[in-house]
Each structure stands twice: as structure tokens, then as C-alpha cells.
Amino acid sequence: RFRQQAQHYYYRKLARYLQPAEYRRVKRIRSRTNPQISIPELLYLRWGLRTFRPRTVVEIGSFNGASTSLMADQLQQVGPGRIYAIDLFSKNPPTSGYGAEYWKLFDQTMQPFAGWFEKIEGDSTTIPWDRPIDFLFIDGDHAEAGVSADIAKYAPIVQAGSCIFLHDYLDSPATNSMVKTAVDRALMCDPAYRMLGQVGSVIAFKKLRA
Numbered sequence: 001r002f003r004q005q006a007q008h009y010y011y012r013k014l015a016r017y018l019q020p021a022e023y024r025r026v027k028r029i030r031s032r033t034n035p036q037i038s039i040p041e042l043l044y045l046r047w048g049l050r051t052f053r054p055r056t057v058v059e060i061g062s063f064n065g066a067s068t069s070l071m072a073d074q075l076q077q078v079g080p081g082r083i084y085a086i087d088l089f090s091k092n093p094p095t096s097g098y099g100a101e102y103w104k105l106f107d108q109t110m111q112p113f114a115g116w117f118e119k120i121e122g123d124s125t126t127i128p129w130d131r132p133i134d135f136l137f138i139d140g141d142h143a144e145a146g147v148s149a150d151i152a153k154y155a156p157i158v159q160a161g162s163c164i165f166l167h168d169y170l171d172s173p174a175t176n177s178m179v180k181t182a183v184d185r186a187l188m189c190d191p192a193y194r195m196l197g198q199v200g201s202v203i204a205f206k207k208l209r210a
Contacts, residue, residue: 029073032109035066037139037167037202042067044199045137045165046074052163054134055081060124060150061140061167062087064102065109071137072113083117085110086124087140125149133158139167147182155187160210163196169203 026042049057049071057075062068062085075081089103103121110117120127124140136158138150147166158164164187168179187193187205196204 025073026070029069030066032069033064033066033105036063037067038200041167041200041202042070044202044204045071048163048165048204049074049081049135050078052135053078053081054162056131056133057081057083057135057137058086058129058133058154059083059137059139060086060154061138062089062106062119063139065106067137067139067167068106068117069109069113072110072116075116076113081116081134084120085117086120086122086127088123089119089121091121091123125153129154130157134162136162136164137167138164142168142179144178144182147179148186151182151186155193155207158207160207162207164193164205164207166203168201169198170201 022043023039026039026046030039030042045067057071059068059071065085068083068085072083075083085106087103087106089106090101106119110119125146133154136154138147138154140146140150151164155164166179166183169183170177170180183203188195192207192209193205194208196206198204
């Protein structure tokens with residue numbers, strides 16, 4: 001089933017991640033959380049890490065650590081790198097619908113990956129950040145204004161030749177297509193970025209120039 005979700009012109013390169021051993025590894029690590037991201041989408045993120053071999057990975061919207069842990073596991077295999085996991089965590093209002101203490105599950109999920117990530121608690125649009133980024137994964141505020149603000153702040157400091165991955169890029173009544181609208185306006189029409197492809201609702205771009 002998950003093979004059918006892969007729409008990517010690099011499919012032959014991605015296909016090596018669809019081997020049974022890799023699938024079982026991703027499924028096992030993913031099962032530690034209540035994930036909001038599918039196995040094919042996680043495999044796509046891991047393909048990106050393996051292809052670009054980044055040293056500085058910024059994840060906006062880490063939630064309970066499902067994607068963070070799978071990316072950290074991949075970084076352990078491809079060499080030096082560090083994930084900066086940005087989320088409201090304990091500052092997230094209990095009324096948000098995500099559960100008041102989901103950040104505790106993040107801490108538990110990430111225990112095996114100590115040294116490969118740094119937890120940053122706060123609003124992604126207001127925390128100080130000016131370090132060049134090699135790999136950016138945006139899965140935070142899904143409102144159009146929130147997605148646009150994250151792209152506007154972080155995309156300019158993604159290094160040329162590096163990549164941006166975004167989750168929940170789809171036409172969906174559940175999200176009112178807000179992520180898609182923001183991405184289409186900010187990245188799809190900008191010649192500085194080239195779309196690499198899409199797997200499930202994860203879309204990826206390569207930054208061609210600063």
C-alpha cells in the first residue's frame with residue numbers, strides 16, 4: 001500500500017527505502033509515538049537526509065517526536081549532524097487539542113538519540129535563529145499565515161544546494177488547503193527553488209541559489 005503513495009520522479013532512488021528491513025525499522029521506531037505522519041512520508045524524509053547529508057537540520061513542529069526520532073536515527077547512519085527541534089512543547093495551551101503533556105512523550109521518544117538533537121521550546125516565528133540551515137522540515141502552525149511566516153523566516157537562511165521539506169501539502173477540507181496555498185505562493189512560484197517531488201502530503205524543494 002505504501003508503495004502506491006510514492007509519487008516522485010526519483011522513485012528508483014527512493015525505492016531502496018521500501019525494502020522490508022528498512023520498512024520494519026521505520027515502523028518499529030514510529031510505533032513508540034502516536035504519529036501524525038505516515039510511513040511513506042517518513043521514508044521520504046529519510047531519503048532526503050541520506051541524499052543531502054546535512055549537518056544542521058531544523059524541524060519546526062516536532063510534536064511527540066515521531067519524525068524527529070526517525071530523522072535522528074537516519075542521521076546516526078549517515079554521519080555528523082544535529083536536529084534542532086522547535087515546538088511550543090510545554091508552552092502549548094492545554095486547549096490546543098494536542099494534549100497538555102505531549103512534550104513528555106517527545107522527551108521519552110528521543111531518549112535513545114541523546115546528542116543528535118537539541119530541543120528548542122518556543123514560537124518558531126519569534127525565537128532567535130540566524131544559523132545557516134542544510135535541511136529544513138516545516139510541520140508547525142498549519143494556518144496559512146503561520147506557514148508563510150515560517151517560510152519567510154527560515155527559507156532565506158537555507159543554504160544553496162540544500163532542501164526544504166513540508167508536511168500536509170494537500171487539498172483537504174480538514175486544513176482548508178492552507179499549507180498548500182502558502183507553499184504555492186512562497187516556493188512553487190519562486191525560481192530560486194525547484195520542486196523535487198511529493199510523497200503522500202510531504203513535498204520537497206531544493207534551493208538552487210541564495
